[in-house]
Amino acid sequence: MQLTISNLSKTYSNGIQALKDVTLTIPQGMFGLLGPNGAGKSSLMRTIATLQEPDSGEITLGDIDVLRQKDEVRKVLGYLPQEFGVYPKISAEVLLDHLAILKGISNKGERADLVEALLKKTNLYQHRKKNLGGFSGGMKQRFGIAQALLADPKLIIVDEPTAGLDPAERNRFHNLLAELGENTVVILSTHIVDDVRELCTDMAIIHQGQVLLKGNPAEAIDAIKGKIWRKRIEKGEIEGYRSQYHVISEKMFAGQPEIRVMSDLQPDPSFEAVESHLEDVYFTTILSENSTVNEENYVA
Numbered sequence: 001m002q003l004t005i006s007n008l009s010k011t012y013s014n015g016i017q018a019l020k021d022v023t024l025t026i027p028q029g030m031f032g033l034l035g036p037n038g039a040g041k042s043s044l045m046r047t048i049a050t051l052q053e054p055d056s057g058e059i060t061l062g063d064i065d066v067l068r069q070k071d072e073v074r075k076v077l078g079y080l081p082q083e084f085g086v087y088p089k090i091s092a093e094v095l096l097d098h099l100a101i102l103k104g105i106s107n108k109g110e111r112a113d114l115v116e117a118l119l120k121k122t123n124l125y126q127h128r129k130k131n132l133g134g135f136s137g138g139m140k141q142r143f144g145i146a147q148a149l150l151a152d153p154k155l156i157i158v159d160e161p162t163a164g165l166d167p168a169e170r171n172r173f174h175n176l177l178a179e180l181g182e183n184t185v186v187i188l189s190t191h192i193v194d195d196v197r198e199l200c201t202d203m204a205i206i207h208q209g210q211v212l213l214k215g216n217p218a219e220a221i222d223a224i225k226g227k228i229w230r231k232r233i234e235k236g237e238i239e240g241y242r243s244q245y246h247v248i249s250e251k252m253f254a255g256q257p258e259i260r261v262m263s264d265l266q267p268d269p270s271f272e273a274v275e276s277h278l279e280d281v282y283f284t285t286i287l288s289e290n291s292t293v294n295e296e297n298y299v300a
């Protein structure tokens with residue numbers, strides 16, 4: 001089963017065009033949808049999840065016409081939205097059981113087995129009696145995955161999952177996602193480049209509603225191999241370098257700014273050749289659209 005998105009466009013009533021002729025083919029496995037804040041990721045995810053209508057375009061999931069057969073999609077969809085609201089005064093076990101009823105699992109024994117299995121899978125079994133209001137951010141996200149898995153989904157959409165998680169929780173969450181990708185279409189929508197690098201076999205970069213790059217992360221990294229150069233500079237020198245070179249990113253390293261430049265040849269002997277990273281792919285792609293990318297757009 002694969003997900004096909006063809007020529008999808010959407011303009012909101014305030015005139016913002018969130019999606020511009022988006023065309024993507026998403027196979028089974030983990031697919032990363034990468035883009036800065038406001039790129040249109042959530043608009044695309046909500047449209048695929050049948051929560052909002054596009055102005056034009058088509059989406060199919062296997063044989064299902066997503067925009068017309070919404071009930072069919074909902075039966076095979078697991079959706080973990082950006083903000084996952086929980087009922088604070090209910091325990092994880094009770095809420096999951098309740099959501100299972102809503103998903104149509106009416107047999108009590110079957111439901112109890114499923115709820116137990118999902119709580120174990122997401123490492124929440126020991127917290128099953130705890131009220132969700134007392135859950136940490138990471139525990140809530142894992143609960144979100146548990147509820148998304150209730151219906152044995154064929155399509156899983158995860159919107160910005162790891163923002164705000166500590167490194168241990170992020171690892172736990174990644175391991176869980178990696179397991180899901182084996183026989184399901186999993187779309188991971190994020191502005192965190194490392195999440196895509198670590199997890200996804202395929203990806204697209206979206207910016208200002210447009211798909212700017214699609215393909216395999218390793219191939220995209222390879223395509224700019226030998227063209228990335230690094231230099232430590234002094235504070236205050238950045239503007240000079242910007243006007244002279246194709247500066248793709250700047251970061252502080254031990255209190256000193258470090259720039260990365262894209263160039264076919266060594267810009268000058270003070271620049272050091274470095275391995276290309278997915279982050280370089282991301283910045284070069286987004287900057288090629290003549291827009292500004294600042295620290296806010298990128299969270300390492």
Ligand SMILES: Nc1ncnc2c1ncn2[C@@H]1O[C@H](COP(=O)(O)OP(=O)(O)OP(=O)(O)O)[C@@H](O)[C@H]1O
Nearest residue numbers: 012014016018035036037038039040041042043044
């Ligand atoms: N319901 C809406 N009405 C009007 N404009 C909207 C609506 N939802 C999103 N937008 C605008 O559409 C653009 C794309 O937003 P969207 O939420 O899809 O992006 P995103 O990539 O998910 O960003 P973020 O990571 O910040 O959620 C933004 O400019 C946003 O302000």
